[in-house]
Amino acid sequence: MQGAPDPDDLPAVPGAYVLIIETEIPIFVTIGSLPATTLPPGRYAYAGSARGPGGIRARVRRHLRKDKKPHWHIDRVTAVAEIIDVQTFLGGDECRLVAELMAKPGAHHPITGFGSSDCRNCASHFIALG
Numbered sequence: 517m518q519g520a521p522d523p524d525d526l527p528a529v530p531g532a533y534v535l536i537i538e539t540e541i542p543i544f545v546t547i548g549s550l551p552a553t554t555l556p557p558g559r560y561a562y563a564g565s566a567r568g569p570g571g572i573r574a575r576v577r578r579h580l581r582k583d584k585k586p587h588w589h590i591d592r593v594t595a596v597a598e599i600i601d602v603q604t605f606l607g608g609d610e611c612r613l614v615a616e617l618m619a620k621p622g623a624h625h626p627i628t629g630f631g632s633s634d635c636r637n638c639a640s641h642f643i644a645l646g
């Protein structure tokens with residue numbers, strides 16, 4: 517899938533997903549106790565999971581909306597940057613997706629703790645793609 521993803525194309529079942537996010541401008545991010553960081557222009561990935569009603573489709577539909585009250589860390593980024601692709605993994609585990617993304621050359625965690633407040637395994641669930 518390329519261009520603006522259509523959530524209607526996504527499965528309305530629980531699972532994990534990866535958002536591929538692109539920004540052409542620097543994004544200044546301040547979140548609670550995390551260190552303030554400027555994300556340089558480039559491509560990023562966010563791994564999440566949706567277990568609630570509507571599954572992946574409902575969650576990604578929310579990610580794609582610009583006019584939302586920030587709730588998750590990733591909302592600070594998706595309010596400004598563009599989601600250019602969504603990959604879904606039925607029954608998948610977002611921490612395993614993080615590990616796979618981090619195996620790519622140049623991939624790194626720009627903000628430790630970002631998107632992984634509930635996770636004890638990953639440095640973050642947000643990855644700068646090299």
Ligand SMILES: [Zn+2]
Binds near residue numbers: 611
């Ligand atoms: Zn994790």
